[in-house]
Amino acid sequence: MAIKDYIRERFFPHLWCSGCGHGMVLNALLRAIEALDIHKSDIVMVSGIGCSSRISGYVDFHTMHTIHGRALAFATGVKMSRPELNLIVPMGDGDALAIGGNHFIHTARRNIDMTAIIMNNRIYGMTGGQYSPLSGFGTMATTAPYSNIDHDFDVVELAKAAGASFVARSTTYHVQQLTNILKAAILHKGFSAVEVLSQCPEYFGRKNKMGTPADMLEYYKENTTTIGSKKKQENPDLLERGIFVQNDIPEYCSEYDKIIEQAKKTSGGKTK
Amino acid sequence: MAKPKLKEHLINRDWCKGCGICVELCPKNVLELDNENKAVAARPVDCICCKMCELRCPDLAIEVITEDDK
Ligand SMILES: Cc1ncc(C[n+]2csc(CCOP(=O)(O)OP(=O)(O)O)c2C)c(N)n1
Ligand code: SF4
Ligand code: SF4
Ligand code: SF4
Ligand SMILES: [Mg+2]
Numbered sequence: 001m002a003i004k005d006y007i008r009e010r011f012f013p014h015l016w017c018s019g020c021g022h023g024m025v026l027n028a029l030l031r032a033i034e035a036l037d038i039h040k041s042d043i044v045m046v047s048g049i050g051c052s053s054r055i056s057g058y059v060d061f062h063t064m065h066t067i068h069g070r071a072l073a074f075a076t077g078v079k080m081s082r083p084e085l086n087l088i089v090p091m092g093d094g095d096a097l098a099i100g101g102n103h104f105i106h107t108a109r110r111n112i113d114m115t116a117i118i119m120n121n122r123i124y125g126m127t128g129g130q131y132s133p134l135s136g137f138g139t140m141a142t143t144a145p146y147s148n149i150d151h152d153f154d155v156v157e158l159a160k161a162a163g164a165s166f167v168a169r170s171t172t173y174h175v176q177q178l179t180n181i182l183k184a185a186i187l188h189k190g191f192s193a194v195e196v197l198s199q200c201p202e203y204f205g206r207k208n209k210m211g212t213p214a215d216m217l218e219y220y221k222e223n224t225t226t227i228g229s230k231k232k233q234e235n236p237d238l239l240e241r242g243i244f245v246q247n248d249i250p251e252y253c254s255e256y257d258k259i260i261e262q263a264k265k266t267s268g269g270k271t272k
Numbered sequence: 273m274a275k276p277k278l279k280e281h282l283i284n285r286d287w288c289k290g291c292g293i294c295v296e297l298c299p300k301n302v303l304e305l306d307n308e309n310k311a312v313a314a315r316p317v318d319c320i321c322c323k324m325c326e327l328r329c330p331d332l333a334i335e336v337i338t339e340d341d342k
Binding site for chain 1: 286287289290291292293295296297324327328329330331332333
C-alpha cells in the first residue's frame, strides 16, 4: 500500500501552518505503518484537542477525536473492549502533560498496549502560543512576554519513572530514525511513549526568533545526538535520541484476560 | 544495488505550502520556490534520489519518482 492509501485525501491540504512539524510526524507515521503492512481497519487512532490532535482527521483508520487531555482514557476503553486492535494516541505537549499529565503517568504505569506519541512543540499552538509545561525556562510565549520562569519536564525521564515499558525520543529532522522508532513502538506489546520534537514555526518559532521551519529543523540536528554517543560525552547539554527503554513486562489486557479465566474457574464454572 | 535514476519530481501544487523545508534541506540544492511560492525542481540533473524532500515534506506534497519505482 502506498502512504496515500492511508489518508483521507479529501481533507487535504491539511490545516496545519506552512512548515509545521505535525505534518512531518504524520508523514513518518504513515511510512512506519506502511512498512509494517498493518491493515488500516486494524488501527484505531485516538486523539484529544490541539493542532497535534487534528492528525486523527487525516488518517483513514478508525479514528476518535475526543477531548483535551483525555485521549489516553478513551483509548484505554477502546483497547479493553477490542484488545486485538492497534491503538495509536498522538498528543500535544499540553494535551499529554499539562491537562493530561495524570492520564499519562497512570496509563504508563498500567502498561496497557498502545503507542502514545507526544508531539512536543513546546507551546500551546492551537490556542495562540501560550507556554506549556515543555516550553522551558527562559523561553518566550504569548503568556510569558518577559520570558518564562517555569521549568520543563524531561518527557523521557517522566515516562521512565512512570513505568512505561517502551520509551523513545526523536525529532522531525530525523525522519528516518523517527519512522524506525514508531515501527518498534507499534510492535512493542505494552505502553510505548514516543516523544517527537516537532516545530511550531507559527508561535514557538516566531516568539523565540528561531528562523525558518528549516532552521528549526537544523536546531534539532545541532542540539540532539544518539543515545550514549561520543558527542554526548563531550557536550552533556545535547538531548539524546533513540530507544531508552524496551522492557517485556506483563501487559494489562493480557493480565485482565487471565483474571477473567481465574474468576471463571474459582466460581466453579457458574459464569460460563 | 545500482544508483537510482530520477524519473521526475511529482509536486502537488495544491498541497504545497511553500515552507521551504525541501528547498533548504536538499543536499544537492535541486529545488526552488517559484514566484507562486511552490516548490519546483529547478536542477533535476543534480538530484541523487535520496528522497529526503519526500520524507520531510510536512504536506505530503512532493514525491521523487525513480526508474525503479513502478
Ligand atoms: C478542557 C479544555 N481546556 C482547555 C482547552 C483549550 N485548549 C485547546 S488546545 C489547548 C492546548 C494545545 O496545546 P498542545 O496540546 O501542546 O497542542 P498543539 O496545539 O501545540 O499541537 C488548549 C489549552 C480545551 N479545548 N479543553
Ligand atoms: S500553530 Fe503551530 S502547531 Fe499549530 S498548526 Fe501552526 S505551526 Fe503547527
Ligand atoms: S517541503 Fe513540501 S510543502 Fe514545503 S515547500 Fe517543499 S513541497 Fe512544498
Ligand atoms: S531526492 Fe534528495 S537530492 Fe533529490 S531533490 Fe529530493 S532531497 Fe534533493
Ligand atoms: Mg504543543
